[in-house]
Amino acid sequence: MKIAVDAMGGDFAPLEIVKGVELARDQFTDIEFELFGDEKQITAILQNSDRVNIHHTDVTIDMGEEPVKAIRRKKDSSLVLAATAVKNGEADAFFSAGNTGAVLAAGIFVIGRIKGIDRPGLATVLPNLSGKGDHEYFVMMDMGANAESKPAHLYQYGFLGDFYAEKMLGYTKPTVGLLNLGTEEDKGDAVHKEAWQLLNGSDTLNFIGNVEARELLNGAADVVVTDGSNGNTALKAIEGTALTMLKMIKAAIMENGVTAKIGGALLKPALKGLQGKLDYSKAGGAVILGVNAPVVKTHGSAKAEAVSNTFAQIHQMITSNLVPDIQAYVAAHKDDLSAKQLDAEQDN
Incomplete structure (x- = not known):
């Protein structure tokens, strides 16, 4: 290759x-x-x-x-x-x-x-820090390719993310969640409410409803669907928080005397393990699906x-x-994934 x-x-x-x-x-x-x-x-x-x-x-x-x-x-x-x-x-x-x-x-x-596929999206793999089950990562998209999305586009991201989680992470029937400001069905703006209805109506996706940003790293879903603006904001918030917390821990150890430094030396392997879990680059880069x-x-x-x-x-x-498998899948389900048809269904 x-x-x-x-x-x-x-x-x-x-x-x-x-x-x-x-x-x-x-x-x-x-x-x-x-x-x-x-x-x-x-x-x-x-x-x-x-x-x-x-x-x-x-x-x-x-x-x-x-x-x-x-x-x-x-x-x-x-x-x-x-x-x-x-x-x-x-x-x-x-x-x-x-x-x-x-x-x-x-x-x-x-x-x-x-x-x-009307709007390709940027997908990335982030760590699941919950310690529950054997799913170490989750897929999130879109991470910034499209600042604004229609409900039909978010619906397509659900299928693309689901496909990626199955093929690349080996997950069987991965759970799919919609990033929103609350878990209730009626939360969010009109786009997210309509996207919820489309995702929930799918017989293919294992859709579990809305998920909140604070639960992302706790294994809220195997695939998290979002628009590019919210996805990119969430990613940068996660990156910034992780880096800040590690710096604060290091500073607290270095500024509090010999005892703190001894304790820090004992904790060093654990802190390195935490840093490794937060380093999502180990799973690769962001993919344009x-x-x-x-x-x-x-x-x-x-x-x-x-x-x-x-x-x-x-x-x-x-x-x-x-x-090629995504291409074949989209071709076989072109009517189900058609943005024009989904938009028309929402209008009706």
Whole structure:
């Protein structure tokens, strides 16, 4: 299999991207990496060129650029060239740690969306810290691809997230919840009320109703459906809270004398375990579900290990036939998933 890599995307590119490629290359003997970026910089870092091909370009899309304009104006950028390689069948998947909006735009407009999916969404895997059962993670989408969504789009996210949880996490009949400001059926705005009715009316989904943000990490559901604005806000709140709590614990230990430091030394293994549970990058990057190939975006600040973990995720997506299976499922259930038909049903 071949993975097209935007080697220049990310805060620490190309150094950490190339190092991550080599870690994954040494782990997976069946992956060939197509790196798009500055050949001189990449070659200076690369320790071993085995199964690594470099496609030179000195054009990049910066983090702050307007996404759609950038992919249209910079067709020879590392990000667009990597996506184009997938579109042309020269690679099986697309990876980047760069501009999230540009990755989304390239996934949708260059690689293309699956027919029958109206708005592809960004899905990520987050930790379940409840300690109950064997479900260590849950899937949440949309995480920022679409600031506003119609009820029909949220309904489609339920199916996409359910499919991902089954194929990638191995969950049987995963529970699906709708992120809302209360658990009652009539909570939220008109969009969420209508989405609740659509999800609840599905004979396929194991829909359990609304879930609240405070219960997300406590195993509220295996799949959490949300619009991009609320999803991205929840994700950043979780990230910020986790980092702040760990810093506060460290500061409390360091500022309270020898006894506290001794206690901190004894607690160090437990705290490392907690930090590991909160590090959702171990499960890989965020996936654009609803496009015609695996498109995965890892955090802009990702280091080599997180990059390598994302390649492991992509490897699983390809070997499990995730995208072709989604395409087949959507085609077989096109009437049930049609946004136009669902909107018409709501209007009636």
